Amino acid sequence: MFAIGIILAALLVLLSSCTPPVVMLVNPRNGDTRRCSRAEVGAASDDYVEATRIRACVHQWRSLGYVESEKLTAEQRAR
Numbered sequence: 001m002f003a004i005g006i007i008l009a010a011l012l013v014l015l016s017s018c019t020p021p022v023v024m025l026v027n028p029r030n031g032d033t034r035r036c037s038r039a040e041v042g043a044a045s046d047d048y049v050e051a052t053r054i055r056a057c058v059h060q061w062r063s064l065g066y067v068e069s070e071k072l073t074a075e076q077r078a079r
Contacts, residue, residue, distance in 0.1 A: 023058050025066035028076040033069075034061050 022037040036057035038050060058068070067076070 021054075023054060024069040025058065025061045026069050026072060026076075027064075027066050028072065028079065029065065031079065032066075034066055036061065 022035060025034045025036065026032070027034075036054050038054070041050070041053035041057050
């Protein structure tokens with residue numbers, strides 16, 4: 001039973017580390033920028049909760065046409 005607890009704890013650490021602490025998004029049509037980070041989504045004592053909030057923030061802006069800044073194409077960057 002102890003081993004399962006350790007495995008679950010390690011899994012949570014890995015999952016929470018998948019989301020960077022700050023994600024910058026850009027609207028390729030007009031250059032407007034948005035930021036999803038701890039400051040924008042609210043700090044949480046649990047890293048997993050915080051990472052989930054940041055992912056939800058990113059999803060919200062993606063649904064409105066924003067793209068992560070590092071995923072912009074060369075053409076989009078030139079605008």
